[in-house]
Amino acid sequence: MSHHDCTEHSRSALLRKAAAQAGAGLPDIEPGMPLPAGTGLDRRNFLARSLGMAIAVYGATSLAPRALDHGIAQALAAGPPDTVLVTVFLDGGIDSLSVLFPHGDPDYRRLRPKLALADSGLVFPEDTRLRWHPSAAAFHALHAEGKLAVLPAVGYTNADQSHFTSRHYWEVGDTDPRLQTGWLGRYLDHVGKPDNPLQGVSLDGELSPSLATAKKPVAALSGAGEYSFWAPGVWGQVEERMLAAIGSLGSSRGHDKALAGARAVTFQSHRLRQQLEPFNGGFQPPVPYPQSNSGFPDQMAGLAAMLAAGLPLHCVALSANGGYDTHSDQAQDLSDNLELASKTLLAFQHDLEARGLGNRVLTLVWSEFGRRAEENGSDGTDHGAAGIGLLMGSRVRGTMIGEFPGLRGGLDEDGNLKATVDYRSVYCSVLEQWLSTDAAAVVPYAKSFARVPLLQ
């Protein structure tokens, strides 16, 4: 990377930086300080403080402070949903046989002569053959706290080894390549509101396919505190009118699909801007998150702040840091990425607890497949079948779900791990036990998948 990284900041990055500086003289929001949803006074306090920083940031350039928008008041009036589901995607097919590796399996070292990990000492208590990767100590800690359920071999039979097909199956909740709505999207179509795009939020900066709905609006943003519309040479009353005009540009539809889609996105962006207006000044998490160039820790910290402010978020999807398609040089890449991902998840859980939100949030961690048991010749591993899944939360039953099938007898004819739990069993159980919805309305053939107990 060259000096251009240092001189070029996006406006939002500058804004965050300036907000941090402007906020230096302000009292911190203390860890554990209650910012509960539903008590308007505390919330206004938090938001007002953020706006104070925003004034310092924008100074004379353009933005004037505005009273809290009617839209957010309305969205907040109903109160936040009782439960929030967060899904975190590990892109590329993470090697479950490294994350939770079968140290005690006699075939492990034979199949992985170069990549086999030394005993980390992080014993998995429910199957003492297994050890956590040395970089996944945060998962070990979460499991010990009873807040992490672990699926050592989740997937489906006849696993497709294409990234895109297998990921699609997970996203739509069915092994149907043509299905165009995500499993969370169908859930939101079933129970969601017609005018609240925040009910389904992708934090990847683009729509997460699992949230793709047929009818109800959902939103994508890259993080809290970054959603404002600024135009050069426009301010004051005219700016207010201009921002309202964005909504008007999106208010008609017509027959042309692309045009109607562009109009719908225009209108949703207008609504989202109204809802996120209070976050333009930034926020401060009550617990430390890992420092990284990756956006993942910031995204998770921002998510906790949005939940704490009582925004009406219900389903949230995002990708973790890094790529996990480790065809070559697996050891270092996986170790670095896994460490940041697991530490961030631990920080998020503790952040939620500090804000009194632990009982409201369930986090599902998934990847499109695991990797082949036998390493390839490039110090890496090729695409496999079943892999690891995690469920994190204060109300989670922090045990093993399914079992590790072992490397002898637990592999299919391609030499890939066989699933001991179907991913749709997890979806059906989440829908019924966490979201209190009949899974049959969301997941095709829901009856045919066994339910697994997820909660305490």
Place this chain on the structure above:
Amino acid sequence: MSRAPRIPVYRGHFGPAQAERLLWRAGFGPRPGEENRLAKKGLRGAVHSLTHPKRDRLIGPKPVDDDGHPIAPIDAWGHDHLWWLDRMVRSNRSLVERMTLVWHDWFATSNAGVGSQRLMLQQNGLFRSHGLGSFYRLLLAVTKDPAMLLWLNGTDNEKDAPNENYGREMMELFTLGASRGYTERDVREQARALTGWRNDWDDDKGPVNFHYDSRRHDTGTKRIFGNHGHFDWQDSCRLAVHHPKHASFFVGKLWSYFIPVDPPAATRGALEKLYVRNHYAIRPVVEAILKHPLLYNGPRMVKPPVVYLAGMLRARRRGIDTDAWTWLSSQAGQQLFYPPNVAGWQDDRWLDTASFLARWNLVGRVLRPSVLKDDDKAPLNADKLLARALEYWGRPRLTPPTKRALTTFAHHAIADADRKWKKEQYPVLIENALRHLIAVSPDQQTS
């Protein structure tokens, strides 16, 4: 060459509106007045001028960074993006650049995995020179292209330690389509056939000396799509292109870059025949698609982010003069040389609330150098302000709902001017706002 099968050709009026759509689909939108000049050529002449362009010429100011220095596409982060964006804005061969973008998406290689702007630009040159030629030759060139060999582990793939990455994606994403006419066994056998490529490592230069080393090649018999033989990498490509499912994959995928609805079955079949009869030549298929009625009377398409940006710069006759285009394009979802994965960008998912904001910010940056200042003058008249803002963008065509929304905004904002200072000040702000709103309007996001 055998006679082409019958493929429908657009027979309606070919005026500036049709020429404008053609310029957006097959290029990066019109320079001021370009749609009028192209319309005068008629449909056939217009398409011919795109598919048989004159010698490469770059028109307009040379690209510079924020400090006014020439860009350094091989060395400076983000300048690779600026370099290509400049070609999109300034080249007189719009379709060649657009086809280069098609192939970049089709054989999606990311510098995030390659780590060398030099090798990425080398691959880009390959897409540019083969862009309208033979797909088979293109596939051969891509298969041994250094950036691709690094990206999909081609040089890691050796006889004693096969690596399936390229063999799988070559069939799934480049030639046949997912689960179309091949098995997991074929994936493994293709990987064996593709063995033999290697490179050395230089501590200063990184990966160097890409070459074929027959000692690393698996010379044994392979069974691919039911054929037996001592296949090598060229056989691997040949078998994929000759596979009965290839032509339909090629036609369907190529079509989707230009027209957002599936081709009618008869058209599809005729295009497949045209492709195979011409020995996998790309140009005749592109020509037929560009003349097809559905391109002109079919639905709109969302403009990809770099097309949207290059089009605005062309409309303003503005050259590349800031590094900001790289990260602004990235936020809009398309940083050149960094597709999200080997399947390329998702062309049906360009617009969402995050990318809308990013496009808003792109427009702001385009507007900035010419923004009207507080002491500039503008008329205190809503309709005149709208006409002036449209003139700024080269008078694009607006749909009635968009025109209504803009007119209403301008009238209300003028009505807010209830004091003398506001009557002087607001028109300037309104004209700036109208320029912004026109460019982000749903009409301009699509073509």
